[in-house]
Amino acid sequence: MQEFVRQPSISQTGEGVKECAELLASYFKDLGCREVNLVPQKYAPVVYAEYDVGANKTVIIYMMYDVQPAEDVELWRVPPFEGKIVEMAPFKKVLMARGAVNSKGPLVAFLNALEAVRQVDESPVNLIFVAEGEEERGSVSMPRFVREYAHKLRKADAVYFAFSCQDQNGLAEPVLGSEGLLYIELETNGAYWGRGPTEFGVHGALKLIIDSPAWRHIKMLSSLVSEDGNRVMVKGWYDDIKVPTKEDLRLLKKGYRKSTPAAKVFDPEPMKQALKIKTLIDDVTDKEEIIKRVSFGTSFNLDGIYGGWTGPGSKTFVPHMVTSKHNIRFVPDQKLNGLFRKIRAHLDEKGYRDVKLRKVDGYPWALASHKSAIAEATYAMFEQFGVKYAIYPPVASVQRFSPAWPAYVFAGKPLELPIIGGGLGHGGRAHSPNEYYVIEGVKGRYGRVYGLAGAEKSMAAVLYNYAGKGPGKIPKLLREAK
Amino acid sequence: MQEFVRQPSISQTGEGVKECAELLASYFKDLGCREVNLVPQKYAPVVYAEYDVGANKTVIIYMMYDVQPAEDVELWRVPPFEGKIVEMAPFKKVLMARGAVNSKGPLVAFLNALEAVRQVDESPVNLIFVAEGEEERGSVSMPRFVREYAHKLRKADAVYFAFSCQDQNGLAEPVLGSEGLLYIELETNGAYWGRGPTEFGVHGALKLIIDSPAWRHIKMLSSLVSEDGNRVMVKGWYDDIKVPTKEDLRLLKKGYRKSTPAAKVFDPEPMKQALKIKTLIDDVTDKEEIIKRVSFGTSFNLDGIYGGWTGPGSKTFVPHMVTSKHNIRFVPDQKLNGLFRKIRAHLDEKGYRDVKLRKVDGYPWALASHKSAIAEATYAMFEQFGVKYAIYPPVASVQRFSPAWPAYVFAGKPLELPIIGGGLGHGGRAHSPNEYYVIEGVKGRYGRVYGLAGAEKSMAAVLYNYAGKGPGKIPKLLREAK
Numbered sequence: 001m002q003e004f005v006r007q008p009s010i011s012q013t014g015e016g017v018k019e020c021a022e023l024l025a026s027y028f029k030d031l032g033c034r035e036v037n038l039v040p041q042k043y044a045p046v047v048y049a050e051y052d053v054g055a056n057k058t059v060i061i062y063m064m065y066d067v068q069p070a071e072d073v074e075l076w077r078v079p080p081f082e083g084k085i086v087e088m089a090p091f092k093k094v095l096m097a098r099g100a101v102n103s104k105g106p107l108v109a110f111l112n113a114l115e116a117v118r119q120v121d122e123s124p125v126n127l128i129f130v131a132e133g134e135e136e137r138g139s140v141s142m143p144r145f146v147r148e149y150a151h152k153l154r155k156a157d158a159v160y161f162a163f164s165c166q167d168q169n170g171l172a173e174p175v176l177g178s179e180g181l182l183y184i185e186l187e188t189n190g191a192y193w194g195r196g197p198t199e200f201g202v203h204g205a206l207k208l209i210i211d212s213p214a215w216r217h218i219k220m221l222s223s224l225v226s227e228d229g230n231r232v233m234v235k236g237w238y239d240d241i242k243v244p245t246k247e248d249l250r251l252l253k254k255g256y257r258k259s260t261p262a263a264k265v266f267d268p269e270p271m272k273q274a275l276k277i278k279t280l281i282d283d284v285t286d287k288e289e290i291i292k293r294v295s296f297g298t299s300f301n302l303d304g305i306y307g308g309w310t311g312p313g314s315k316t317f318v319p320h321m322v323t324s325k326h327n328i329r330f331v332p333d334q335k336l337n338g339l340f341r342k343i344r345a346h347l348d349e350k351g352y353r354d355v356k357l358r359k360v361d362g363y364p365w366a367l368a369s370h371k372s373a374i375a376e377a378t379y380a381m382f383e384q385f386g387v388k389y390a391i392y393p394p395v396a397s398v399q400r401f402s403p404a405w406p407a408y409v410f411a412g413k414p415l416e417l418p419i420i421g422g423g424l425g426h427g428g429r430a431h432s433p434n435e436y437y438v439i440e441g442v443k444g445r446y447g448r449v450y451g452l453a454g455a456e457k458s459m460a461a462v463l464y465n466y467a468g469k470g471p472g473k474i475p476k477l478l479r480e481a482k
Numbered sequence: 483m484q485e486f487v488r489q490p491s492i493s494q495t496g497e498g499v500k501e502c503a504e505l506l507a508s509y510f511k512d513l514g515c516r517e518v519n520l521v522p523q524k525y526a527p528v529v530y531a532e533y534d535v536g537a538n539k540t541v542i543i544y545m546m547y548d549v550q551p552a553e554d555v556e557l558w559r560v561p562p563f564e565g566k567i568v569e570m571a572p573f574k575k576v577l578m579a580r581g582a583v584n585s586k587g588p589l590v591a592f593l594n595a596l597e598a599v600r601q602v603d604e605s606p607v608n609l610i611f612v613a614e615g616e617e618e619r620g621s622v623s624m625p626r627f628v629r630e631y632a633h634k635l636r637k638a639d640a641v642y643f644a645f646s647c648q649d650q651n652g653l654a655e656p657v658l659g660s661e662g663l664l665y666i667e668l669e670t671n672g673a674y675w676g677r678g679p680t681e682f683g684v685h686g687a688l689k690l691i692i693d694s695p696a697w698r699h700i701k702m703l704s705s706l707v708s709e710d711g712n713r714v715m716v717k718g719w720y721d722d723i724k725v726p727t728k729e730d731l732r733l734l735k736k737g738y739r740k741s742t743p744a745a746k747v748f749d750p751e752p753m754k755q756a757l758k759i760k761t762l763i764d765d766v767t768d769k770e771e772i773i774k775r776v777s778f779g780t781s782f783n784l785d786g787i788y789g790g791w792t793g794p795g796s797k798t799f800v801p802h803m804v805t806s807k808h809n810i811r812f813v814p815d816q817k818l819n820g821l822f823r824k825i826r827a828h829l830d831e832k833g834y835r836d837v838k839l840r841k842v843d844g845y846p847w848a849l850a851s852h853k854s855a856i857a858e859a860t861y862a863m864f865e866q867f868g869v870k871y872a873i874y875p876p877v878a879s880v881q882r883f884s885p886a887w888p889a890y891v892f893a894g895k896p897l898e899l900p901i902i903g904g905g906l907g908h909g910g911r912a913h914s915p916n917e918y919y920v921i922e923g924v925k926g927r928y929g930r931v932y933g934l935a936g937a938e939k940s941m942a943a944v945l946y947n948y949a950g951k952g953p954g955k956i957p958k959l960l961r962e963a964k
Contacts, residue, residue: 011795012793012794012795012796012797013793013794068797069793069797071793072682072683075681075682136795136796136797137795137796138796179687181798183796183798194760194761195760195761196759197757197758197759198758198759198760199557199758200554200557200758200914200915201554201913201914202757202759202913202914203912203913203914204783204785204809204811204913205661205776205781205809205811206757206759207781207782207783207809207811208763208775208776208779208780208781208811209750209762209763209766209772209775209776209779210759210762210763211710211711211712211761211763212711212712212783212784214711214784214785214786214787215707215710215711215712215784216711218700218703218704218711218784218787219704219709219711221700221704222700222701222703222704225697227701228693228697229693229694229696229697229698229700229701230693230694230697268691275679275684275688276679276680276681276682277678277679277680277684277688277692278676278677278680279676279677279693280691280692281690281691281692281693284691290691293690293691294687294690294691297690297691298690299687299689299690300689301686301689301694301798301799301800302694302696302697302700302790302801303686303696303790303791303797303798303799303800303801304696304789304790304791304792304793304797304799304801305696305700305787305788305789305790305792305804306787306788306789306792307786307787307788308784308785308786308787308807309785309786309807310786310787310788310807311494311495311551311553311786312494312495313493313494313618313619313842314494314618314619314620314665314807314809314842314843315494315550315551315618315785315786315913316663316665316783316785316809316913317783317785317786317809317913318783318785319784319785319786322787325790325791325792325796327686327687327689327796327798327799329686329687329689329690360795360796361795361796430685431683431684431685431686431797431798431799432682432683432684432685433682
């Protein structure tokens with residue numbers, strides 16, 4: 001795990017991505033995978049591998065080996081790519097590194113699990129590994145990859161994403177589907193506008209007699225959201241929202257199987273503390289309301305903005321362009337292209353026909369049944385390991401973990417496979433400084449917060465459960481998790 | 483001149499500033515200056531030098547040796563610090579370099595002029611050189627320097643800024659005073675706001691349940707200016723404006739001495755063509771109206787903005803802070819501190835008490851009489867060299883050259899010296915790519931557009947005129963300008 005996080009694989013910049021893919025391929029080969037391919041994609045190859053034991057059932061294991069940048073290195077306790085093991089109360093040992101929880105730690109946990117299984121038994125199911133290196137770029141190549149590999153992927157009966165889904169109280173929160181993501185750039189430029197500086201920035205004193213593309217960008221952005229920045233002012237934005245359904249609300253209030261209704265156990269405080277967030281939107285404190293907002297809500301974020309003189313001091317300058325970046329989250333039945341068109345229509349109607357709107361990436365939401373066999377196998381594992389679990393409506397973003405995994409490429413056409421994500425184990429601060437993954441677990445309020453060994457065993461248990469080799473059939477060695 | 487522009491001296495970053503100051507000091511020593519001091523200031527030393535010939539009159543020569551950054555190197559025809567001589571129609575030879583016109587070219591022209599004078603005569607006046615290296619940082623140290631050196635500077639009778647003030651038609655546009663400049667930064671930060679991310683940016687999906695300091699910054703900025711970005715919406719912003727006066731309007735309409743009324747000769751087209759600007763604010767085309775806006779107007783510019791993820795791709799991110807930079811131009815009787823307080827009051831009143839407002843630098847406007855002896859000496863030179871000239875109201879920003887020179891430190895207390903800026907010669911694109919200074923002149927519509935030799939001779943002529951050694955007393959060699 002340390003070796004794997006020490007190999008950077010920053011998909012936004014390309015740094016180390018190829019080397020990381022090759023390292024992962026070598027792991028698959030060492031495990032005895034039959035077919036290990038680096039399948040080239042737009043930014044980073046998919047590492048594809050098959051592990052066929054002639055079992056009745058076949059499970060696709062979805063993985064991601066890319067990570068976010070860690071340019072804010074001065075905010076880290078340890079260098080982000082050194083794979084340091086540190087103490088972080090209440091945990092005696094955590095791996096602190098970029099990618100520790102999202103998602104190299106859990107990825108290696110699964111590989112370790114398979115290696116352990118092979119030493120005492122054999123995998124109870126056939127495995128197909130699909131490890132992408134573009135998750136942090138919106139999994140842009142995954143739809144095409146899935147179409148091209150559909151003839152192989154169709155052999156599978158289910159998809160499992162072996163990430164660690166416990167919070168720091170031990171509560172397990174598996175993911176079913178995923179919300180939709182649309183990532184755009186907006187650019188205001190004197191060249192398109194025909195006013196102000198059109199090719200390069202000019203002396204700041206000229207503002208007295210020329211228009212400003214920069215101020216135009218501010219006014220344009222301001223038109224997109226309400227005064228508090230929280231409601232999208234684009235016409236028709238909320239029209240197609242069909243969630244929550246009655247079944248969503250029943251799941252939320254009553255739970256399913258032995259799960260605990262989410263509102264009873266959901267606690268935003270650990271997330272708030274870890275991320276230094278003091279107050280939620282609209283000062284909301286009611287837990288069910290928070291869950292509803294993350295499960296059924298839509299957002300238009302301002303991820304970044306840049307233009308003009310951004311260095312030190314006081315260069316006086318009328319910039320000819322400003323660019324901003326935005327991630328948009330959406331839910332059933334909002335459509336990615338529909339929202340994109342509505343933004344364009346808003347800009348045109350408000351007089352910003354010249355403002356460039358570019359789609360950087362995006363994918364639709366995915367709904368997955370919470371009653372599939374692979375989901376049941378996962379719930380059974382939680383019960384076997386004595387941890388409470390809560391099932392959120394399919395597109396919930398509750399997890400501190402990136403929720404926008406590309407569930408849709410498996411749950412949607414052409415595969416339409418049942419899908420769930422969730423193993424034991426815990427980590428946090430994905431995309432933030434001091435990202436961590438727990439190596440030595442502790443007792444938690446909702447069951448043990450499992451460390452690495454427990455995470456590995458839980459993942460093995462899901463496979464055994466799914467193969468119909470329930471608790472009794474799981475080798476004793478694997479059951480003794482720590 | 484080539485040697486001098488090859489030495490970077492970027493005051494915003496500090497690059498080469500010290501080396502450039504030392505180089506300039508060596509020039510002063512070579513000229514025979516008696517006292518040459520590098521006087522340490524906040525960012526860059528003032529190079530102070532005295533050249534005393536026992537004459538009746540003493541003139542302070544104001545100079546600036548710092549330049550703007552040239553980070554947009556890909557937009558340049560030549561590397562900005564190589565001092566290349568190139569053809570640039572209609573000019574056979576221009577020096578193309580950062581600092582060529584603003585203001586290393588004219589600075590060296592004056593030094594050359596003095597060297598030439600000494601070979602055939604002696605300087606007709608005593609000279610005190612004050613060369614600052616912080617002009618592009620708002621001349622932040624100049625007020626203190628002037629106070630500290632007041633006992634020496636008081637010996638002077640006038641201040642002359644030897645820059646090249648011809649446009650590309652040959653029209654000379656001397657500067658008298660300067661407009662006021664206030665440079666501020668605005669920062670919206672979750673740490674001050676207490677909402678959204680407070681210490682570092684977090685995962686973009688969290689926008690569903692947290693507030694956004696970035697959107698808050700956009701809304702705050704949007705409140706500062708009108709929909710078109712051109713009118714300042716801060717309460718009382720325009721209250722104290724006392725220009726134009728009757729005398730301002732008389733000068734504008736009738737001119738003074740043999741000057742041509744500005745509206746008759748002012749042509750915004752060369753500036754628009756050079757800077758790739760197609761339309762002025764409000765589509766204004768009336769020349770007198772344009773002159774009034776640059777002479778008597780105030781502006782609140784957005785010089786730069788940055789925050790969040792500004793790299794490639796689609797990092798989803800809720801930033802905890804956004805910063806923007808703004809230069810503000812103001813005129814009599816608007817007060818620097820008064821405007822600063824009005825901005826603060828506006829923010830507080832609009833609910834942005836937490837938004838940080840920082841003064842980066844600034845200085846007040848300066849008014850200087852257009853009838854002083856040093857001004858008359860300059861007008862006489864224009865007449866001797868056969869070029870038409872236009873006198874703009876004191877705080878006009880018409881020149882393509884940076885108008886915000888710190889005239890106020892000499893024109894205001896404690897020195898209250900008469901002041902003018904203007905020699906012959908032409909250059910352009912200050913602060914922009916392909917900045918240039920004309921080496922070989924051409925015939926122009928309003929008289930010869932003088933090259934380097936003419937610029938040098940014109941500066942010498944101003945000194946002779948000022949010393950009462952009018953046309954007849956100027957050595958013949960110096961009169962034959964090209």
